[in-house]
Amino acid sequence: MTSGATxxxxxxxxxxxxxxxxxxxxxxxxxxxxxxARAEFAERGYDAASIRGIARVAEVDQALVxxxxxxxxxxxxxxxxxxxxxATDNLSLRPDVPPEQLGQWLTGVFFRVxxxxxxxxxxxxxxxxxxxxxxxxxIFRTFIAGQLVGRITERLDAPDARxxxxxxxxxxxxxxxxRYILRVEPLASADAEELVxxxxxxxxxxxxxxxxx
Amino acid sequence: MTSGATxxxxxxxxxxxxxxxxxxxxxxxxxxxxxxARAEFAERGYDAASIRGIARVAEVDQALVxxxxxxxxxxxxxxxxxxxxxATDNLSLRPDVPPEQLGQWLTGVFFRVxxxxxxxxxxxxxxxxxxxxxxxxxIFRTFIAGQLVGRITERLDAPDARxxxxxxxxxxxxxxxxRYILRVEPLASADAEELVxxxxxxxxxxxxxxxxx
Numbered sequence: 186m187t188s189g190a191t192x193x194x195x196x197x198x199x200x201x202x203x204x205x206x207x208x209x210x211x212x213x214x215x216x217x218x219x220x221x222a223r224a225e226f227a228e229r230g231y232d233a234a235s236i237r238g239i240a241r242v243a244e245v246d247q248a249l250v251x252x253x254x255x256x257x258x259x260x261x262x263x264x265x266x267x268x269x270x271x272a273t274d275n276l277s278l279r280p281d282v283p284p285e286q287l288g289q290w291l292t293g294v295f296f297r298v299x300x301x302x303x304x305x306x307x308x309x310x311x312x313x314x315x316x317x318x319x320x321x322x323x324i325f326r327t328f329i330a331g332q333l334v335g336r337i338t339e340r341l342d343a344p345d346a347r348x349x350x351x352x353x354x355x356x357x358x359x360x361x362x363x364r365y366i367l368r369v370e371p372l373a374s375a376d377a378e379e380l381v382x383x384x385x386x387x388x389x390x391x392x393x394x395x396x397x398x
Numbered sequence: 399m400t401s402g403a404t405x406x407x408x409x410x411x412x413x414x415x416x417x418x419x420x421x422x423x424x425x426x427x428x429x430x431x432x433x434x435a436r437a438e439f440a441e442r443g444y445d446a447a448s449i450r451g452i453a454r455v456a457e458v459d460q461a462l463v464x465x466x467x468x469x470x471x472x473x474x475x476x477x478x479x480x481x482x483x484x485a486t487d488n489l490s491l492r493p494d495v496p497p498e499q500l501g502q503w504l505t506g507v508f509f510r511v512x513x514x515x516x517x518x519x520x521x522x523x524x525x526x527x528x529x530x531x532x533x534x535x536x537i538f539r540t541f542i543a544g545q546l547v548g549r550i551t552e553r554l555d556a557p558d559a560r561x562x563x564x565x566x567x568x569x570x571x572x573x574x575x576x577r578y579i580l581r582v583e584p585l586a587s588a589d590a591e592e593l594v595x596x597x598x599x600x601x602x603x604x605x606x607x608x609x610x611x
Contacts, residue, residue: 316529316579326580334582351576351585352596359572363564366529367539369547372564382610383565387600397595 215253218243222254222264227310231261231321261314262324268307269298269328284341288353288389289381291337295357296377299365309365329354341392353391356384428466431456435467435477440523444474444534474527475537481520482511482541497554501566501602502594504550508570509590512578522578542567554605566604569597 221243225234236257240247254260282290298304315325337350360380363369372380434456438447449470453460467473495503511517528538550563573593576582585593 313529316526316575322580326582329576329580330582348584348588348596351582352573352593352600355572355576355585356569356600357572358575359568359570360565362529362571362575363542363568367535367542369539369543369564371561372568375561379610380565383561383604386607387565387569387603390600390603391596394599397592 214243214245214249218245218250218253219263219267222250222260223268223307223311226261226264226314227307231314231318234261236260258320258324261311261321262328264307265311265324265328266332268304268311269332282340284393285389287337287340287392288385291353291392292357292381292384292388295360296381299361300377305365312361313366337392345396349391349393353388356387356391360384427456427458427462431458431463431466432476432480435463435473436481436520436524439474439477439527440520444527444531447474449473471533471537474524474534475541477520478524478537478541479545481517481524482545495553497606498602500550500553500605501598504566504605505570505594505597505601508573509594512574513590518578525574526579550605558609562604562606566601569600569604573597 218239222234222239224242225239228234229238234257236247236250239260240250243250250260254263298308311321311325314321316322334347334350334354337353338346341349343349360372364372364375364380431452435447435452437455438452441447442451447470449460449463452473453463456463463473467476511521524534524538527534529535547560547563547567550566551559554562556562573585577585577588577593
């Protein structure tokens with residue numbers, strides 16, 4: 186990841202419709218900056234990515250990136266949220282899932298996101314940044330705590346709801362590591378439906394199983 | 399991780415008792431090289447670490463590093479094995495654990511290694527390298543598959559033993575991620591004994607629970 190740290194020389198920039206963008210802006214421009222940010226963080230990692238590089242890929246002025254998203258940390262936070270949007274959209278669309286089916290539902294959402302290469306690639310890249318950079322880890326932690334664990338926690342009626350949600354998330358994060366990052370066999374090639382069937386009892390145990398001791 | 403990529407200039411080297419080492423060698427020298435390798439991989443990551451840097455820290459000639467360990471990949475593999483030695487020593491010391499207690503035993507070994515800062519630090523550093531570098535990931539994968547999962551697998555009398563062992567390992571790897579790397583609360587500060595009690599049923603489910611469907 187270190188080899189991509191040097192910004193491309195100015196001569197390699199493609200033409201940027203700077204005036205039109207600065208004047209226009211709007212949702213399309215914001216989305217293009219966000220897509221560029223995801224690509225930059227994915228390709229270079231958190232440390233080497235820059236507002237300047239994101240602006241170049243999006244073909245807008247750097248000031249517009251700051252205008253829409255603020256600091257590099259804030260751009261990264263927005264990129265994490267955008268990358269995880271399919272998962273969190275799923276989470277927010279199903280307020281009617283009863284606690285005893287949360288394991289099935291959470292495990293299903295996880296595999297729908299991770300089995301689809303389009304949604305997997307950006308999250309994988311951003312997860313890697315979070316593992317090697319403390320700032321990125323903080324942003325990723327805030328996202329996991331607030332979005333994923335938070336939404337599960339509020340559906341559980343238990344004083345230890347948050348710890349339960351985190352242990353359930355840990356089961357799925359570990360599968361992410363061994364199946365998609367380290368690609369340990371036979372887990373990496375196992376049928377996703379079989380894995381859901383094997384994982385649900387463990388995930389559900391954490392969410393609603395008897396307390397320890 | 400990019401800032402440490404440049405090797406220190408030769409002028410910064412401390413005196414190296416090159417002749418004594420080349421002549422002497424032996425277990426003490428090998429151990430010192432291994433400790434230097436662990437420190438180098440931990441500090442710089444896999445990409446930036448070099449045989450030259452390891453030799454400098456160990457105060458031996460580069461040729462001696464090659465003599466004992468071979469290539470950079472092989473040094474890394476040896477460093478992974480050394481970092482995980484407390485875990486694998488525990489694994490190899492207990493051939494009498496019955497299958498229905500393997501969950502308790504594996505979870506206990508995991509927390510003994512990870513709750514001790516002396517054993518945690520090198521594994522953490524090496525795990526981070528494995529997440530961001532494909533070569534390091536391959537070495538780490540071989541280690542997990544061969545040492546950890548392999549030893550569990552051979553104690554389970556089931557055709558799907560390896561997949562079971564990997565799903566159990568995934569639960570613990572996920573805890574490693576959320577508790578020690580991302581430090582998500584309350585998991586990061588929870589009492590280790592309480593976590594063992596909460597995790598054992600999930601780990602044991604994977605190892606000896608009913609097959610899916």
